[in-house]
Amino acid sequence: MIIWMLFKRWRRKKAEQAQRAEVAPSNTQPPRRSRPSPPTASGVLLRSDAAISVRGLRKSYAGFEAVCGVDFDVERGEIVAFLGPNGAGKTTTVEILEGYRKRSAGELRVLGEDPAEGGAEWRDRIGVVLQESEPEAYLTARQCLRLYAGYYSRPRRVDETLALVGLEGKADSVASTLSGGQRRRLDVALALIGDPQLVFLDEPTTGFDPSARRTAWDVIAGLRDLGKTIFLTTHYMDEAEFLADRIIVLSAGEIVAEGTPATLGGRDRSSARITFTLPRHLGVADMPAPFDAAAVIGVGLVEAKSTRPLADLRALHDWAEAQGVDLPDIEVRRPTLEDVYLELTGATVP
């Protein structure tokens, strides 16, 4: 007992030292880029009613600021995706929210508590899927879940949770023999076994083949019906678009955009793109507006932006008929989330 107390004192001292060491560089270092904080939430007080509330979050390592002043809220029951390229600070942020890392500056509340002080009762209410973790060695899927069920005060039923992630057929397989997709679903089951209010998913499908990914998506989308709040990180646009109610785009440690999949980056207000191949004997300059300003983006392939696509198409139609040509590969599309995302993060991708 005495030895254990001694042990704990050492740990505490060590943690304090580590914290001091981590904080030190941020005081002397300017932020990586000076830019005003995004207008969304800055200056507003922390919200204790939200599932997650973050204000002015910063994390510096020696000579490097990984997260440079981030503000956001996640409502209860909401599914929010943290989208950004590798190295944007997603995992650093999520690990601060999970209580694994200490912040250098800023305020945050996760389920009303500061994760840095979150004890067992707080952990009882959250579920975590780490970016990389293997199953418990030599235990079956069911045994892994039974083991974890013992950690929580009000666990879900093991068989029901296995069914929820579609692993009921693999319940008695040794977990390390499962495929990558199945292991990931077991990770999700382990995060759910305590029946948490809030689930963190750090890059839940990175490295998956398309069918494993689709299965994982269906599992995560199914959590919406359980009323869970979900905070996930991803660098796949389609994943964020499929799963999230709201997307927060992170680039080089800062939030560069925030919105629903439909409105992100002004996607709903931006112009449509009309592309087609122009017959060789015709030039862009011969065409009616706005096609006279179209950009040539391939061999004979032109792209025009249009704010009134229907009216512009009629003008194009009349012009083409007068020229006696058809435009068989004509395509009209809205900017994809990928277009928006690349525009938002393109400048900062290393």
Place this chain on the structure above:
Amino acid sequence: MTAETRVQGRRRQLVLHQARYEAIAFWRNPQSRFFTLLFPIIFLVIFSTVIGGTTTTATGAKIKVSVYYVPGIATLAIIAASFVNLAVSIVAQRQSGVLKRRRATPVSAWVLIAARSSVAIAVALVMVAAVIIIGRVAFGVPVPTPKLPGVILASVLGAFTFCCLAFAASAFIGSTDAAQPILQFVTLPLYFISGVFIPDANNPKWLREIANVFPVRHLAQAELRAFDPRTTAPGIAWTHLAVLAAWGIAGLVVAARRFRWAPQ
């Protein structure tokens, strides 16, 4: 019942719960079974069969080598279970992210450490019993019944000490693949110079002094004290146990400073 005692009761229950699954994982791991369960038995049988009939003066008087090897291999068994196997499994659990994920749950660090250590200590004690029984049945080595307190105390303290050292050692091993070879590399030479494999009575003085710095020889000597026909009950070697305890505390201090839950 106060909230405090309820929490403590739940913790004890949780240690048992955790230990049960750690034991299943231990038993299903072929490497654990081989190095921890089979390895010491193989050495006991080989040594006792080949040279068990000769005599040694390891205790200052002539004793049969088969009598010498029971405490020697018991020492090996304790270290295999509570040091080598424990440290290997800690490194594997840490590097695979298992420890990190467990730390995201409400389970306390104390429960995890206590549960895994209990399994290691239990395996060590079972193996000591197995070595004594095999020694008695197959090689006619008498069980020193009146001096069993000495055997039990040395085995329990030895297992505790090597658990602490395992947690400390795990902090210095960065990869799962390297764990087993590194730990064997550390322990094998110590077995040879500490009288575990070869009686060390005829070792040069400087070699014995080196061996005396490390805990392996002290555990071997403490075990041997109980099996030495010339000693009297309860057969407790206090000085050797004190050195072991000092190593245990040193291990604890290093573990407290360097132990990590997340992969390195």
